[in-house]
Amino acid sequence: MARALTENQETLVNARGLTRCELIEIDFDTPMYLTTAGRNVTYDSKTWLGDGTLLGMSDIEESLEIQSTALQLELAGSASPVALALGGQGKGRRVRVWVAFFNAAGAIEGTPILEADLQIDTMPVLDGVSE
Numbered sequence: 001m002a003r004a005l006t007e008n009q010e011t012l013v014n015a016r017g018l019t020r021c022e023l024i025e026i027d028f029d030t031p032m033y034l035t036t037a038g039r040n041v042t043y044d045s046k047t048w049l050g051d052g053t054l055l056g057m058s059d060i061e062e063s064l065e066i067q068s069t070a071l072q073l074e075l076a077g078s079a080s081p082v083a084l085a086l087g088g089q090g091k092g093r094r095v096r097v098w099v100a101f102f103n104a105a106g107a108i109e110g111t112p113i114l115e116a117d118l119q120i121d122t123m124p125v126l127d128g129v130s131e
Helices: 007-014 079-086
Strands: 019-026 032-035 041-043 046-048 054-057 073-075 094-102 113-119
Antiparallel strands (some): 019 032, 054 073
């Protein structure tokens, strides 16, 4: 959970029917903005895609030690991420994850809180889905 919440965000966290999402920015040559909201979200003059491009995200691990931790993002196989992965152009790119809370009107309440600031190490490509 994010560490520094505003008073309004704390109220939302403690309220029934809390709506929360992550906003994920991947710094490719053309930045990619994704969200776990299940719908597109406009924030900071950007449209964060909730259209199914982001299929999954692992939990963000925290540690008291200075060490890298892994975050796995599973993206839908559109041409752009696949081309970047196959060309090795993702390695070293920055990924930032913010946590945001929605108010009753469905708008983001306050300023999203930076939860993780990472670099891409690998971008594996999986061909098909095994069942």
